Amino acid sequence: MDIRRQRRGRSGFTLVELVLATTIAMLLLGALYVAVDMQLRFAQNSRDLVEESTLARAILARIDSDASQVVGLSDPGRFRIAAGADALSDPTATTAAAATTAPATGAATAGTTTGTATSAASTSTTESGTSTNIVLPLGVQGDSETLHLYVSRVPRELYLNNNSDSPLVVSDLRRVSYWLVGGADSPVGLARQEIAIVTSDDALQNLPPGIDSEGSFLIAEEVRSLSFQYFDGTNWQDNWDSTTPGADGVTPIGSPRAVAVTVGVARPGANGNVKVYRHVIAISSANGTTQQAQAQSSSGGGATP
Missing domain, CATH: 4.10.860 (DNA Excision Repair, Uvrb; Chain A)
Incomplete structure (x- = not known):
């Protein structure tokens, strides 16, 4: 009896199966790559956001700390x-x-x-005895772009140079200034200047911006915008001078009730994307609201109280 041997074909994949398997593998790898890329980008954005918010919080906290030490007028x-x-x-x-x-x-x-x-x-007085300028303390001075604070704090220089033979001339009164170097058109960063000798010419006359070596006072290059507003108890003002006479024409108005600080911080690597933060700082040393009595006449024409 003749036995026919059946030939078995070699087991393998056809070309269509290979192409289909390769396509599925590429799709899976592509999806995995996209998922990993999104995860990395979200993680980086989160880190940038945390860094940005931390910087803004540190800046506002530092300004708040200085503003809380503003010296008001003693016995106005x-x-x-x-x-x-x-x-x-x-x-x-x-x-x-x-x-x-x-x-x-x-x-x-x-x-x-x-x-x-x-x-x-x-x-300081004139020859006729009329008061002209208040020397110290000056409280709060500034405009919408610059803030000058005259504060009182313990001089740290005494602890740093306690072994020195020649004593330092320091004071607890300081002038602290904040401004945006370069202005709003070409901002470079936020600058802070502290003058230890408050009675010096630098403290009273050479006020920023426009001073020498502004770059040495930079504390945050990420800041792209900076503005200040001052609350007088009723409305927000763009300028403030604590030495300005009040309603009676004699007593200085003193520090504002509050100062609003608006800071624009650029996120690292955000290509100009700026996040704006606003913080309102209460000034505890501000003068109280002046109560002025107004003449009121009775309906029957009686005497004015």
Whole structure:
């Protein structure tokens, strides 16, 4: 009997199967690559966001710490007392008194001397005895782009140089300034300057911006915008000067009730993407709201209280 041997073909994959398997493998690898890439990008964005928010929080916390140490006017009533003494020494009043009696002239002259001495104890005076400029403390000064704070803090220089033979000339009063180097058109970063000797020319006259070596005062190059606003108790103002006379024309307005700081921080590698943060700082040393009595007449035409 003849036995027919059946030939078996070699087992393998056809070309279609190979192409299909390769395509599926490429799709799986591509999906895996996209998933890993998205995970890495999300992780990097999260790290950048944390770094950005941490920087903004540190900047605002530092400004808040300096603003909490602002020195207010001690006994603002002394300016009204000095103004009252100056009113007694008014030349017009002296002339009128001289035309009446000779003793009155002597009293007016004595008032002139007293008024000048009282005013000189707190402010600089003119020849007529009228108060002109407040020397110290100056409180808060600034505009929408610059902030100057006159603060009181323990001088750290005393601890750093306690073994020195020659004592340092330091003070607890400091001027701390914040501004944006380069301005809004070409910002370079946030700068901070602290002047230890507050009575020096640098502290009172050479105010930033536009000072020498501004780059040495940079503390955050990521800052791209900076603005300040000052709350007077009713409205927000773009400028503030604590030495400006108040409603009575004599007492300085002092520090604002609050300062709003708006900072724009560029995220690392974000190609100009800027996140804006706003923080309102309460000034505890601000003067209280002045209560002014207004004349009210009764409906029956009675006397004004």
